[in-house]
Amino acid sequence: MKVVTVIGARPQFIKAAVVSRAFQKSDEVEEVIVHTGQHFDTNMSDVFFEEMSIPKPKYNLNINGLGHGAMTGQMLEKIEVVLLEENPDWVLVYGDTNSTLAGAIAATKLHIKVAHVEAGLRSFNMKMPEEVNRILTDRVSNVLFCPTDQAIENLLKEGYANIDADIVNIGDVMQDAAIFYSSKAKIGNLETPSDYILCTIHRAENTDDPQRLKSIIDALNKISQTMDIVLPLHPRTRMKLSAIGFSFETSKIKFIEPVGYLEMVHLLKNCSLVMTDSGGLQKEAYFFSKYCITLRDETEWVELVNNGYNSLVGSDYNKIVNEVESRLKSGDLEKSDYLYGRGNAGEKILEKLLEFNS
Structure with a gap:
């Protein structure tokens, strides 16, 4: 199974790293990472990828500093070229950026299956570009990986029970990331008060x-x-x-x-x-x-x-x-529930993609 992962911002790299680590443990998956360049970040050096245990992108499209329309349009054009070259079974997108939407639309136009991680989130504020991106991405996705029961409820209220898409609560990939990176936290040059x-x-x-x-x-x-x-x-x-x-x-x-x-x-x-x-x-x-x-x-x-x-x-x-x-x-919060799963969202995504691909 070949997966093209489309990401464009530092937070998406953190999320995608969770799933990439699960993919790397499987002999059945080949992952190709595409960085659109949406959020230009000089700190994303070789050290960043090594320190964060994140695979380097195979493609960097270097698209940034543009308005929403121009940015999304250029991404759509260049991602399409990559997908024609790579011919994947799945395109995996995260969250709600212009990169998310462009990756989903490019794949859909080429009849490549789309999986959306963080599906079903809603702020109910259409003035937010993120809200537009997440709604449109959900609508063209084949698998909707939701982080919470509330996200699933949002989709069902929008009529997704009548839409040909699989809806799965896999928990939140950021829960996985928090567990993985907690022991790697570093103080660097920070000087902070005691409280x-x-x-x-x-x-x-x-x-x-x-x-x-x-x-x-x-x-x-x-x-x-x-x-x-x-x-x-x-x-x-x-x-x-x-x-x-x-x-x-x-x-x-x-x-x-x-x-x-x-x-x-x-x-x-x-x-x-x-x-x-x-x-x-x-x-x-x-x-x-x-x-x-x-x-x-x-x-x-x-x-x-x-x-x-x-x-x-x-x-x-x-x-x-x-x-x-x-x-x-x-004082500190005392939580006794598992609102966002148990830290195994990456493994669940791998399992479901293999299942839906068979």
Whole structure:
């Protein structure tokens, strides 16, 4: 069985590595990895692939820095060339990026079977390009690998019981990754307080709205008066903060440069609380038994909210400050369930692909 894996962003490499490790244990699978180049990352050097135990891509399409239409169109064109060359049995895509959608459409047009990992996730916010990508990718996929029961329920509500696609709950590949990389966490050049909140802000709905961004950063400034906050700062977020007149010099927030995944694992393992507008970090907080306060109005990971592990506060100053105060008193999260499986999603994907290919 030959599988072409299409990925385009660092988080997708982490997810795909879980499945690649399962593939490498099987004599029945040949995997070809295609990196679209969607998120240009100078840190993805040879050292990155060696350190993370990730196979290097056979193809790098180097498509980045374009608008959604141009980027997706160029990816579609170049991925089609690769698929005609490789002639795989399956195309495997992850998540909700433009790379995900382009890989799925290119395969479908060539009548190659598509498997979508992280299928069925919904934020119900069509203003998010990620929501458009995930919905369209699900619709053309032959196998929908869902991370949760909620994801399956979302698909069934959309009529997927009447669509010719196999829906499987395999758990979350990021649970596998958290287990694998936990022992590999590294401190690098990080200097952190003994007790701190880990925070990230990067989502356009926050950074592109001056009022939302100001409300969030004002709340963080208030919290930092009594509790250290460590915030790896994306260059784009730094630019947006400067545009609203934020004073880095007078703030007590500990801004640090963006970190690699293994450094982020270290920060997660050692923090007291997580605040984020990221999708992935919400789950990773849960994996490492930390409460998460989500700086968004909605989340794809509703089971975390429903089970009390995650609080949605949006950009509301008072909600942010009050929820942090409440959660810090709660201590570390105690989880007794398996919302995202038992850390064997990679093996399940291998097993199902071989089954569906026979």
